[in-house]
Amino acid sequence: MSLMSNLSTSMISSSSSAFLAPISFNSSRTQSVSVPVKSIKIIKCVATPQEQQTAYKTKVSRNANIAKLQAGYLFPEIARRRAAHLLKYPNAQVISLGIGDTTEPIPEVITSAMAKRSHALSTLEGYSGYGAEQGEKALRAALASAFYGNLGIEEDDIFVSDGAKCDISRLQVVFGSDVTMAVQDPSYPAYVDSSVIMGQTGQFQKDVEKYANIEYMRCTPENGFFPDLSSVARTDIIFFCSPNNPTGAAATREQLTQLVKFAKDNGSIIVYDSAYAMYMSDDNPRSIFEIPGAKEVAIETASFSKYAGFTGVRLGWTVVPKQLLFSDGFPVARDFNRIVCTCFNGASNISQAGGLACLSPEGLEAMQEVIGFYKENTKIIVETFNSLGFKVYGGQNAPYVWVHFPGRSSWDVFSEILEKTHIVTTPGSGFGPGGEGFIRVSAFGHRENVLEACRRFKQLYN
Amino acid sequence: MSLMSNLSTSMISSSSSAFLAPISFNSSRTQSVSVPVKSIKIIKCVATPQEQQTAYKTKVSRNANIAKLQAGYLFPEIARRRAAHLLKYPNAQVISLGIGDTTEPIPEVITSAMAKRSHALSTLEGYSGYGAEQGEKALRAALASAFYGNLGIEEDDIFVSDGAKCDISRLQVVFGSDVTMAVQDPSYPAYVDSSVIMGQTGQFQKDVEKYANIEYMRCTPENGFFPDLSSVARTDIIFFCSPNNPTGAAATREQLTQLVKFAKDNGSIIVYDSAYAMYMSDDNPRSIFEIPGAKEVAIETASFSKYAGFTGVRLGWTVVPKQLLFSDGFPVARDFNRIVCTCFNGASNISQAGGLACLSPEGLEAMQEVIGFYKENTKIIVETFNSLGFKVYGGQNAPYVWVHFPGRSSWDVFSEILEKTHIVTTPGSGFGPGGEGFIRVSAFGHRENVLEACRRFKQLYN
Incomplete structure (x- = not known):
């Protein structure tokens, strides 16, 4: 039994930007680039309809409040779509600016x-x-x-x-x-x-x-x-x-x-x-x-x-x-x-x-440095969307850039960006109806990935 | 600001056997003995009655289900009684066989x-x-x-x-x-x-x-x-x-x-x-x-x-x-x-x-060793109460010994043991009405403390 040897596979997650995790063995922050992930296994914890028909059922009623919930929790849902994208384009250099997951090493x-x-x-x-x-x-x-x-x-x-x-x-x-x-x-x-x-x-x-x-x-x-x-x-x-x-x-x-x-x-x-x-x-x-x-x-x-x-x-x-x-x-x-x-x-x-x-x-200073790094990312993203003529909000006081696509569906824009640039963002409508027509772009990412993402945004929307 | 120097004080806890934690700098498992704790501060997160009378109140009703709960959660309640005991007997060599908290180093x-x-x-x-x-x-x-x-x-x-x-x-x-x-x-x-x-x-x-x-x-x-x-x-x-x-x-x-x-x-x-x-x-x-x-x-x-x-x-x-x-x-x-x-x-x-x-x-083997150590403790405790003529249950398949004090109140026995031997146990009635008349003695402890506790039990009940 060689359990420890499995450690590296443990980072595939249904809600992290783990696809970018094992991207480089160079310790410089600005040198990292994304690499393709060959196969993604989607976790299955649901019986299929046939199984349910013949299977034993308890007499415990499902909690009616949980039944009210729509679809999946937002970020696992995005992870699912990203996984599906990777099945379709197994060699895609996917960059995640979706879920707000930190990417830089801890001081x-x-x-x-x-x-x-x-x-x-x-x-x-x-x-x-x-x-x-x-x-x-x-x-x-x-x-x-x-x-x-x-x-x-x-x-x-x-x-x-x-x-x-x-x-x-x-x-x-x-x-x-x-x-x-x-x-x-x-x-x-x-x-x-x-x-x-x-x-x-x-x-x-x-x-x-x-x-x-x-x-x-x-x-x-x-x-x-x-x-x-x-x-x-x-x-x-x-x-x-x-x-x-x-x-x-x-x-x-x-x-x-x-x-x-x-x-x-x-x-x-x-x-x-x-x-x-x-x-x-x-x-x-x-x-x-x-x-x-x-x-x-x-x-x-x-x-x-x-x-x-x-x-x-x-x-x-x-x-x-x-x-x-x-x-x-x-x-x-x-x-x-x-x-x-x-x-x-x-x-x-x-x-x-x-x-x-x-x-x-020392810790407070180190945290400020990490935060400063992400704020530089934010500035790069804001400038990119500004240069493309988009109305851009946020970014000044938070690691999120809120980009307006007036009159368009957030999920459509999300899909368009993913399909054409292999970049994962977050559809604004996932945060409530008031987010419709927006995309959230997260500034958490390695510098090279953020710069590469911005190049792709410019290709798509120029 | 020297935050790190406060680390050692962080182990005082409302629900741990931390009073026994910094007891010895000898790394041998069998050499440790308990030492007195000088002062215990009980955490206060409750407004006093006077404050409540004049204070601003929101219009949010308290959750009626939480209001049904009796007293505190059992283990913090025991921690409070132990803290009160230590205020009364600041030099007491308290031994905790109460909350089932592990004491031995992690392999x-x-x-x-x-x-x-x-x-x-x-x-x-x-x-x-x-x-x-x-x-x-x-x-x-x-x-x-x-x-x-x-x-x-x-x-x-x-x-x-x-x-x-x-x-x-x-x-x-x-x-x-x-x-x-x-x-x-x-x-x-x-x-x-x-x-x-x-x-x-x-x-x-x-x-x-x-x-x-x-x-x-x-x-x-x-x-x-x-x-x-x-x-x-x-x-x-x-x-x-x-x-x-x-x-x-x-x-x-x-x-x-x-x-x-x-x-x-x-x-x-x-x-x-x-x-x-x-x-x-x-x-x-x-x-x-x-x-x-x-x-x-x-x-x-x-x-x-x-x-x-x-x-x-x-x-x-x-x-x-x-x-x-x-x-x-x-x-x-x-x-x-x-x-x-x-x-x-x-x-x-x-x-x-x-x-x-x-x-x-190696980990499985190391865990078995830790478990084996606690099981030896269990045996010592079982034998002690057996020798004193008590009816004793458990101990064979679990790190808990369930001692019968027929006709007596669990909390009374808990208090008697604490007052007379400075040993913290757990009153059986804290686990439900079916536990009335019993005391749970935990086998989690340093060997020296378990042996010392058993000496005290023998003094009290011989």
């Missing part, structure tokens, strides 16, 4: 700390078993200091997690099925999908491409990608992502002040996703807690994924201030703590050692 | 693989971002081969996770609020608590110490800790843990055959927790899938935690066979896959590298 100051912690686990003095479900004290303290220094957020307001997406679902479990929710339209699909799963919504309405009982807050070029709150209905929960995925728009201090006032007037809870805050170039708030009063109405979720290349290492955090109360005065943090303790067992201790290293002076 | 063949993967993440060729949400292909294949070799479980039936507890909650999200469930009484509290959280149950009934709408399957010495299925009501879901936590009882092939028949007759789904399977000494099944027909009615969840000391590293897996169907013929695996993709992003790639190393020939 050594961070991986060394994780390796050191790994080795220490083989010693009596360095071994640790179950950690605090909320995260290691030193990491919580470092997060409070690094990201919320003057904002009155304390160590015990911070819950370390295995990523923002996971915490969004745990927050939905806290809220339960009897709340109403609002989202930016377009927005990261995990907000809506987790809401559907928890039973907060009605059925999907095909005519408007929306789930019933969700308030979609339209964010368009016309309103500067900030919703007109005067026309937004009151909901219990408001998901708000800034800098935004997918539009790349960052809300200003004035806009966030409006949002906090809106939540306070309505007694709503904002779930603020700040996963891209360190990409901000402008002088907008990096945290919702920069807005006075936000601690009484907001939760903030964040992640090391896009700062340190931790998409595979898995580490994030969520801030639930002790000042945030349900209508009966019960602290939301206490229920979140209960869910974290019952449904989760803390992030990996090795990942947490990496997180702590990220927040050392 | 080097495993930590080396994790360190290697960590370092590789700093290289272009070794970097990987988002992995498959279901886990790396090589690990899924190795799990299928190592644990389900001849049982017809395939690589794509296996979903790698960050631990069995986390997967239990994700399974509950798949099932939703409209199912009914049964549990062994006593049983690991995460089954019941996650069921309450999802809204599958009624209120807690103080008179019988049970939640309404859960079928408690009594497991006692009288029935050999296997429920009398002829008196168990039909439910949609049946949680079943074998070898059992907390009783240590392992079901025989005949009993599991009965259970599978019972599920099949009723159209139920068994969620089989096999987290302690490798502790089996007797010739009982290690997997529910050893029983013919089980693939049509069972899910199995498992973990590296108690095999390789991965309680802090976080890695487990769940098997959802493609043959398992809801009443409408829809495969359960497909909905589980959707939940894994939407609410989870895969286990840490570093932990997965560790899991793969666990399944190499």
Whole structure:
């Protein structure tokens, strides 16, 4: 049995940009190029119709809420289409600017700390078993200091997690099925999908491409990608992502002040996703807690994924201030703590050692360098689409470029680009009906691939 | 800012046996002794009553299902009592045989693989971002081969996770609020608590110490800790843990055959927790899938935690066979896959590298050695209580010893032992009303601590 020899094959994934992963053995960041992937096996976990007809069935009803979900979760769906493309063009030099997956190596100051912690686990003095479900004290303290220094957020307001997406679902479990929710339209699909799963919504309405009982807050070029709150209905929960995925728009201090006032007037809870805050170039708030009063109405979720290349290492955090109360005065943090303790067992201790290293002076500098690299990519992509005469949004404060194809279907544009240039993007309509007519181009990629992709975009659209 | 210097303080945890962690700098397994912990800070994430009276409250109602939960989750509750004990006796040599937390270092063949993967993440060729949400292909294949070799479980039936507890909650999200469930009484509290959280149950009934709408399957010495299925009501879901936590009882092939028949007759789904399977000494099944027909009615969840000391590293897996169907013929695996993709992003790639190393020939041997060490502890504990005239159960097939104190309250015995011997155990009633009158003694501990604990038990009960 030679299990270790299989390691290299383990990187084929249904939702990563792994097709680009083993692309080069040259350690220079700018030298990498994509190579063809010969065969892709699509994971099958579904019985065929014939099998189902004769097979034994339990008497357990399928969860009606999950049955409401449309198609696959966006990014696995894109992975499927990419895989199909590779079957059709097995020699294609596919470049992925689709799913926002980091591609650059993790700085050594961070991986060394994780390796050191790994080795220490083989010693009596360095071994640790179950950690605090909320995260290691030193990491919580470092997060409070690094990201919320003057904002009155304390160590015990911070819950370390295995990523923002996971915490969004745990927050939905806290809220339960009897709340109403609002989202930016377009927005990261995990907000809506987790809401559907928890039973907060009605059925999907095909005519408007929306789930019933969700308030979609339209964010368009016309309103500067900030919703007109005067026309937004009151909901219990408001998901708000800034800098935004997918539009790349960052809300200003004035806009966030409006949002906090809106939540306070309505007694709503904002779930603020700040996963891209360190990409901000402008002088907008990096945290919702920069807005006075936000601690009484907001939760903030964040992640090391896009700062340190931790998409595979898995580490994030969520801030639930002790000042945030349900209508009966019960602290939301206490229920979140209960869910974290019952449904989760803390992030990996090795990942947490990496997180702590990220927040050392050397780690912070190294993360800024990685972020700077992706921001240069962003600039190249923005300039390319600008030069081709497209209306381009985002890119300034986020690693995403939001390109307008007025009057066209996003999936059609996605398919056109994939078919003609072998570049994977993300169709805007995958983020909600408000994303129709847009394509999201991710700036996560090796420099050579981004430059090559831009050459192909110029060939296609010149 | 010297963040790294805080690392050692990070091991104080609300639910670990961390009080015993930094106990010795001697690398010999048998040389360690516990040392006093000077001060313990209990995490506070709750507003005080005064603050709540005048504070701003949102208009979001607290989730009524979460409000049904009694007290804290068992293990944090024990951690709180232990912390209070340490405040009272700051110089006490506390020994934890409470929460089932591993204490022995992870074999080097495993930590080396994790360190290697960590370092590789700093290289272009070794970097990987988002992995498959279901886990790396090589690990899924190795799990299928190592644990389900001849049982017809395939690589794509296996979903790698960050631990069995986390997967239990994700399974509950798949099932939703409209199912009914049964549990062994006593049983690991995460089954019941996650069921309450999802809204599958009624209120807690103080008179019988049970939640309404859960079928408690009594497991006692009288029935050999296997429920009398002829008196168990039909439910949609049946949680079943074998070898059992907390009783240590392992079901025989005949009993599991009965259970599978019972599920099949009723159209139920068994969620089989096999987290302690490798502790089996007797010739009982290690997997529910050893029983013919089980693939049509069972899910199995498992973990590296108690095999390789991965309680802090976080890695487990769940098997959802493609043959398992809801009443409408829809495969359960497909909905589980959707939940894994939407609410989870895969286990840490570093932990997965560790899991793969666990399944190499050297890793399997090293795990057997760790397990063998804990089984020796178990024997010492069993012999101690036997010599004191107690009726003792478990221990043969699981790292837990289930000690009977007939007619006494579990929490009283827990308190008596803690107060008089500074030993933390787990009160049986924390696992359900059927555990009343019992104490669970965990065999996870350094040898010196187990021996010292047994000396103290003899002093107290001789």
